[in-house]
Amino acid sequence: MLKNLHENKIMRQAPEHYRMEGGGEQMFSSESAQIARKYAERWKTSDAGRAWKSQQAACTSRLKKEKEETADCAAGNVGNSGNTGAGGKSAAYLEDKAEWRISDLDSEHLFPVGIEYTPPARGTWTIAHTPMLVPGLHEVYVCPDGCLRGVVMSAEEFRGLDRFHVIEVREPDLYNGTLETKIIDGVTSVIQQIRREKGAFPSAVMVTTSCIHDLMGLDRNMVYRELSERFPSIDIVQGWMNCTMRMSTLHYEQVQWRQNYAALHPREKDPKSVNIIGSSFPLDRDSEIVQMLEKSGFTVRDLPLCRTYEEYQNMASSSLNIWNWVMGMEACRDLKERLGQKQLHMPYPWTYGEIRRQLTGLHELTGAELPDFDALEQKAEEKLSQAHEVIGDTEIQLDGVAAMLPFQLAELLLRHGFHVGKIYADAVMPEDRDAFSRLAESHPDLSVSAMINFRLRTRKCDGEADAEAGGRRILAVGQRSAYFSGTSYFVDLIQNNGWYGYTGICRLADAMIDAYRKPKDAPEMIQIKARGCTA
Amino acid sequence: MTGQNTAAQGEISTPDARDIRVHTVNYAADVSGVCSALYELGGLIVMHDASGCNSTFATHDEPRWYDIDSMIYISGLTEYDAVLGGDEKYIDDVLEIAQERHPKFICVFGSPVALVMGTDFRGIAHIIEKRTGIPTFSFETSGMYTYLQGARQAFAAIADRFCTKEKAEEYSDSGNTSAAEYTISEKPRRRLKINILGVTPLDFSVAGNDEALRAFADRHNMELVSFWAMGDSLERLSMAGAADVNLVVSSVGIDAAEVLKEKFGQPYVTGLPMSGEEDETLAEMLKAAEEDGKDRVLWEDDGACAEIYRADPPDEQEISDAEKSLASEENSIVILGETVQAASIRRLLEHAAAGAAASETQGEPAQSHVHVICPLEDSFGLLREDDVMTDDEAAVTRLANAARWFIADPVWGNILKKDSRTEFIPLPSEACSGRIFRADIPLFAAPDWGKTLVGRIWKG
Numbered sequence: 001m002l003k004n005l006h007e008n009k010i011m012r013q014a015p016e017h018y019r020m021e022g023g024g025e026q027m028f029s030s031e032s033a034q035i036a037r038k039y040a041e042r043w044k045t046s047d048a049g050r051a052w053k054s055q056q057a058a059c060t061s062r063l064k065k066e067k068e069e070t071a072d073c074a075a076g077n078v079g080n081s082g083n084t085g086a087g088g089k090s091a092a093y094l095e096d097k098a099e100w101r102i103s104d105l106d107s108e109h110l111f112p113v114g115i116e117y118t119p120p121a122r123g124t125w126t127i128a129h130t131p132m133l134v135p136g137l138h139e140v141y142v143c144p145d146g147c148l149r150g151v152v153m154s155a156e157e158f159r160g161l162d163r164f165h166v167i168e169v170r171e172p173d174l175y176n177g178t179l180e181t182k183i184i185d186g187v188t189s190v191i192q193q194i195r196r197e198k199g200a201f202p203s204a205v206m207v208t209t210s211c212i213h214d215l216m217g218l219d220r221n222m223v224y225r226e227l228s229e230r231f232p233s234i235d236i237v238q239g240w241m242n243c244t245m246r247m248s249t250l251h252y253e254q255v256q257w258r259q260n261y262a263a264l265h266p267r268e269k270d271p272k273s274v275n276i277i278g279s280s281f282p283l284d285r286d287s288e289i290v291q292m293l294e295k296s297g298f299t300v301r302d303l304p305l306c307r308t309y310e311e312y313q314n315m316a317s318s319s320l321n322i323w324n325w326v327m328g329m330e331a332c333r334d335l336k337e338r339l340g341q342k343q344l345h346m347p348y349p350w351t352y353g354e355i356r357r358q359l360t361g362l363h364e365l366t367g368a369e370l371p372d373f374d375a376l377e378q379k380a381e382e383k384l385s386q387a388h389e390v391i392g393d394t395e396i397q398l399d400g401v402a403a404m405l406p407f408q409l410a411e412l413l414l415r416h417g418f419h420v421g422k423i424y425a426d427a428v429m430p431e432d433r434d435a436f437s438r439l440a441e442s443h444p445d446l447s448v449s450a451m452i453n454f455r456l457r458t459r460k461c462d463g464e465a466d467a468e469a470g471g472r473r474i475l476a477v478g479q480r481s482a483y484f485s486g487t488s489y490f491v492d493l494i495q496n497n498g499w500y501g502y503t504g505i506c507r508l509a510d511a512m513i514d515a516y517r518k519p520k521d522a523p524e525m526i527q528i529k530a531r532g533c534t535a
Numbered sequence: 536m537t538g539q540n541t542a543a544q545g546e547i548s549t550p551d552a553r554d555i556r557v558h559t560v561n562y563a564a565d566v567s568g569v570c571s572a573l574y575e576l577g578g579l580i581v582m583h584d585a586s587g588c589n590s591t592f593a594t595h596d597e598p599r600w601y602d603i604d605s606m607i608y609i610s611g612l613t614e615y616d617a618v619l620g621g622d623e624k625y626i627d628d629v630l631e632i633a634q635e636r637h638p639k640f641i642c643v644f645g646s647p648v649a650l651v652m653g654t655d656f657r658g659i660a661h662i663i664e665k666r667t668g669i670p671t672f673s674f675e676t677s678g679m680y681t682y683l684q685g686a687r688q689a690f691a692a693i694a695d696r697f698c699t700k701e702k703a704e705e706y707s708d709s710g711n712t713s714a715a716e717y718t719i720s721e722k723p724r725r726r727l728k729i730n731i732l733g734v735t736p737l738d739f740s741v742a743g744n745d746e747a748l749r750a751f752a753d754r755h756n757m758e759l760v761s762f763w764a765m766g767d768s769l770e771r772l773s774m775a776g777a778a779d780v781n782l783v784v785s786s787v788g789i790d791a792a793e794v795l796k797e798k799f800g801q802p803y804v805t806g807l808p809m810s811g812e813e814d815e816t817l818a819e820m821l822k823a824a825e826e827d828g829k830d831r832v833l834w835e836d837d838g839a840c841a842e843i844y845r846a847d848p849p850d851e852q853e854i855s856d857a858e859k860s861l862a863s864e865e866n867s868i869v870i871l872g873e874t875v876q877a878a879s880i881r882r883l884l885e886h887a888a889a890g891a892a893a894s895e896t897q898g899e900p901a902q903s904h905v906h907v908i909c910p911l912e913d914s915f916g917l918l919r920e921d922d923v924m925t926d927d928e929a930a931v932t933r934l935a936n937a938a939r940w941f942i943a944d945p946v947w948g949n950i951l952k953k954d955s956r957t958e959f960i961p962l963p964s965e966a967c968s969g970r971i972f973r974a975d976i977p978l979f980a981a982p983d984w985g986k987t988l989v990g991r992i993w994k995g
Contacts, residue, residue: 031974033601039741040602043766048575051768052604055577059636115581115628116611118590120601144647146564146584146678150591153969156560161949168554168561171679174651181551189552211585212647215617230547243585244614244648454608454632523601529594 026533027157030524037523056458063096098453099422103444107428107436111450117457121479123494123531124401125280127208127241127256128154132163132533133280134260136203136309140190142167142183143210143241151241158533163202165190169212180219183207184226191231201234203309204263208239235263254330260303261331264316266339273318274366275341276302278328279498281532284507287500288359288371289322289346296368320366324348325404325495326429347431348496348504350408352377355501376502383509384416390513393419395474397485399451400425402478402493407435409477412505414443421474422447424481451480459484475516477508479526488519494531556928558949562910563737563966564588565676567596568685569644570607571735572787574599576693576769579606579638579669581629583654584646586611588678595969596682598741606638617648622655626662633667639769640696641667642689644674670696681926682737682966683873683911686787690732690763693772694794703776703799706760727825728758728778730795732803733788734765737966738873740976741765747981748784751808755818763788779825780804782817784980786874789915796830805917806833807879810985812886832917834882849923854930857906857923861937864904868992869934871908871943872964874917876979880942881905883985884992908934940992944968945975960991 043049070092093100098111128151131139141151141164148166155164167186173179187207195201207227209218220238227236239259242252257278274293276283282304283290290300299318306312321332321343332343344365346358356373363370396418403409407428410420425448428436439446450456475489476482482490491511493499499507563571566588570580574597582588589609593600610625625643633641641663643656656673664671672692676685731748739745745765752759760778761771775781781792781803792803802824808814813833820831849857861867868884870877884905907918910926918924925931928950935941936955941948944967948959962979963972977984 027971029971029974032598032970035740035742035973036598036970037602040599042746043575043599043603046766047771048764048766048768049603051770052575052577055637055639056604062637063635114611114624115608115632116586116589117608118586118593120593122594144564144677144679145561145681146566146588146591146646148561149564149567149595150587152556152560153591153595156946156968157971161558161560166556166561168556169647169679170554171650171677178551182553185549185551186553186555188547189549189555190557192546192549193557210647211617212651215648215651241587242614243587244612244617454606455635457606457608458604458636527594527601 026528028528033523033527094447095459096455098455099447099449101444102446102448103440105448107433110427111453115454116452117454119480119483121483121526122529123479123526125530125533126154127253129530129533130256130260130280131206132160133303134204134312135306138163138202138205140165140187140205140207142169144169144212147210154529157529174216179216180223183223187227188230204235204237206237206239208241211242211244214242237262250330253327257327258331258334261335267316269319270317271319272297273299274320275315275318277321277323277331279324281498283498284500284503287503289500292368292371320344322346348404348500350405350412380502380505383506387509387512388417391475391516395419395421397422397474397481398477399481401480404496405429405432407432407439411435411439422449424449424451424484426451482522483526488522489515491515559928559946563596563682564678565680565685566646566678567592568682569674569689571737572686572689572764574605575764577639578642579632580642581608581610583610583625583649584612588646598736598970606636612648617652622659626659629663630666633669641669641671644676646678650677681911683787686735687790690788690791691794694791697773698775700776702773706774706777726756726758727822728760729821730761730775730778730781732763732781732783732791733785734763738785740965740973742976743978744980747978780821782821784875786915802828802830804831805875807876807980808982809879809979810883811982813883814982834878849925854933858933858937861934867938868905868940869908869938871910871947874909874914877907878917881907887989945972
């Protein structure tokens with residue numbers, strides 16, 4: 001058994017946060033953020049800080065001149081070709097070449113893919129976090145140091161090291177022929193240690209390999225077959241951390257979500273059981289989907305709400321899987337093939353017409369009774385109206401990490417009189433393209449900015465300060481837009497927060513009022529990785 | 536699930552069970568070392584990788600990411616690039632940024648995927664430099680080594696490329712040098728000019744240890760020419776040749792010190808001023824090094840450098856011997872950490888134990904046996920023969936649980952067994968536990984800290 005550090009004389013005097021095993025708040029603290037901020041303040045007046053400022057000023061001045069020339073070209077004042085916009089049209093960019101008017105962009109190729117920047121908004125869950133939703137599952141990552149560091153530190157921060165273990169791939173492993181045996185023996189050793197320390201074998205172990213294994217041609221079948229034979233009572237689940245699969249047919253996170261359900265064993269089907277698939281956050285229990293189904297006698301199962309391995313296994317008895325965003329697509333395909341579960345795609349909608357269409361589809365498939373659409377719509381209208389009364393023409397910026405369909409959301413807000421100034425998105429989901437086109441027609445000057453383009457790193461992030469100086473305020477919807485705009489007034493919305501339909505609109509309206517009235521500590525809040533993840 | 540696990544009847548033999556971590560984390564990787572060292576110098580740094588390395592660096596290894604801009608990016612390597620090759624795209628993308636942002640220099644280096652692809656970074660750097668005219672470096676990284684291997688290359692490259700005689704003269708001509716004097720061997724001398732090498736947030740965080748090190752120069756009336764590299768610009772670093780002697784405060788600065796020695800004949804002294812006595816000794820050593828041109832190490836009383844070079848992991852016999860030795864002594868201490876820091880701590884503890892600091896602690900410190908465990912790849916000949924070079928969790932678990940005291944990052948506290956006699960003293964490091972314990976990182980690079988530590992061990 002491990003030593004309880006609190007029983008130790010020295011550690012008893014140490015703060016609670018040294019405890020790293022299971023439960024409690026995540027370990028990134030506001031003090032950490034404040035210390036970094038203080039250093040930055042000091043740095044600004046240092047030799048390095050002054051040199052950087054001067055270097056950037058020269059660059060900004062040069063780019064400003066170039067931008068003016070571009071604008072002239074686009075307006076036809078200079079030359080005759082103008083500038084080629086991100087969508088291939090003759091146009092002038094806005095802030096920089098990573099920000100354009102929506103009418104100058106092509107929804108299928110929003111921004112060119114290239115060198116990337118990673119903004120410090122970390123609330124989304126990664127592939128190291130989502131398997132933790134499976135109760136009792138232990139993760140074993142097998143990767144080189146560089147990749148491993150990110151996932152194991154994630155686990156450390158959510159106090160999950162007691163369910164998270166690693167095997168480091170060293171350079172000699174690539175050429176000494178022990179790539180496979182290292183995994184087999186390493187995982188065996190980890191499992192045996194878990195049994196020694198906890199007195200029992202874990203229910204499931206997800207063994208995740210990295211891109212290097214795929215490139216080296218790891219004999220996966222042999223590895224996982226051998227592990228399953230050694231531990232037949234444990235569900236050995238394959239995992240892939242292949243970050244190069246971002247532009248591939250299947251995104252690596254889709255593969256991860258598929259594997260999160262891979263330990264489900266076939267069970268007798270319950271026609272009155274429905275699963276929600278593929279989200280880190282539980283679908284709002286007050287949403288129309290859950291309410292419709294539960295009122296009609298269905299059990300609605302959702303991985304984030306499973307508390308035991310048996311509850312998780314009960315998901316195999318459901319007859320229908322509902323997925324609300326693209327990460328659930330591959331999992332639903334796999335579950336249909338393996339367990340014969342039907343699937344229904346209900347992407348988080350923000351327009352009344354789409355909400356009605358989706359819920360009607362659910363009704364037709366399950367027979368669940370439809371709610372009173374008119375009443376729900378009326379309530380959503382009232383909530384939006386209340387929000388507008390408070391927020392008025394305050395500029396709103398929103399992002400594609402906050403809402404799965406940000407252009408639908410922007411359309412909803414614009415139609416209700418809100419002043420949406422900018423949308424941050426690197427791509428447009430197929431379900432959002434109609435809204436994008438409508439916005440390009442109705443609000444051609446709406447600004448669309450990339451999120452991970454390299455230019456975002458050096459772009460000024462003090463839009464809020466400028467706004468405040470002008471007696472205005474920016475209200476952000478989402479962590480990334482909060483960071484880029486520099487505002488403290490933001491709705492902490494991540495991947496829709498599980499908010500769906502009319503209820504989702506009402507929740508958002510309330511959250512916008514709240515965010516407008518109460519500033520938040522953005523650096524502290526948005527730097528926490530995987531909001532809400534606990535071991 | 537009706538099967539019976541083979542292991543239920545007994546343990547399965549696992550001859551290839553290596554490099555496993557069940558309760559701890561691995562250290563920041565080489566790619567993070569490069570980025571951390573060069574963060575503030577105005578260069579364009581582009582890791583060739585899919586995405587994870589940059590996100591890991593930015594979240595867990597780099598406290599400056601949120602508040603201080605830089606030009607550190609990831610190439611966004613895709614599966615297709617990995618299979619079909621995408622060097623030209625990588626080069627074009629770097630050129631696009633260089634053209635727009637005019638960086639002071641450019642760095643290209645890779646991750647495990649680039650290693651397997653066999654990317655020729657040297658060639659790529661050559662092409663980029665030729666096309667842009669901007670100094671361009673390539674580094675040998677693979678994401679499979681610790682930050683030490685990245686940061687040492689980065690500092691050495693800066694010293695090699697930017698530190699010139701002309702720049703050193705520029706420093707002297709600019710009136711930076713003062714006429715103040717100090718005395719060695721009865722001869723009056725001008726103020727000693729030093730560079731401090733090897734300061735990154737990975738080892739020193741951002742909680743004030745950088746300021747404490749700058750204060751060392753002030754305290755001893757020395758002139759700080761350059762500070763590598765927190766708070767000083769590339770321009771300032773390029774003048775390092777104007778210094779008389781270098782103070783290396785972590786192992787990531789040793790290669791740069793060697794380069795500067797080669798270029799300007801500057802000797803260097805290795806060590807951290809963690810107690811009043813060490814503070815004075817280091818100052819004296821710097822002056823003496825300037826006098827006789829010889830390198831020195833703080834924890835070698837005669838001033839000579841240790842010759843032991845240890846880069847191989849220990850075998851079972853070594854671990855077993857060390858374990859027995861630690862268990863047999865009443866006050867044995869294990870310090871796990873970066874070499875210079877750990878060895879400087881050992882020195883102050885041994886001096887205290889020997890009674891040298893008895894007046895400071897006002898106690899009766901007992902003799903003790905202090906082992907250093909270095910979890911990084913290279914000890915630079917700075918460790919003793921019976922020290923251990925390993926980051927293996929199983930080996931460290933045995934040694935830590937055999938000792939009376941265990942000083943390490945809080946993450947390593949996880950390996951202490953319930954029935955062990957070991958008392959744990961947490962000493963957080965961003966290279967190990969990242970941002971989690973930043974608020975608990977003490978001002979260890981200051982003279983008062985040693986007294987606190989000694990007091991805690993022998994009076995706690």
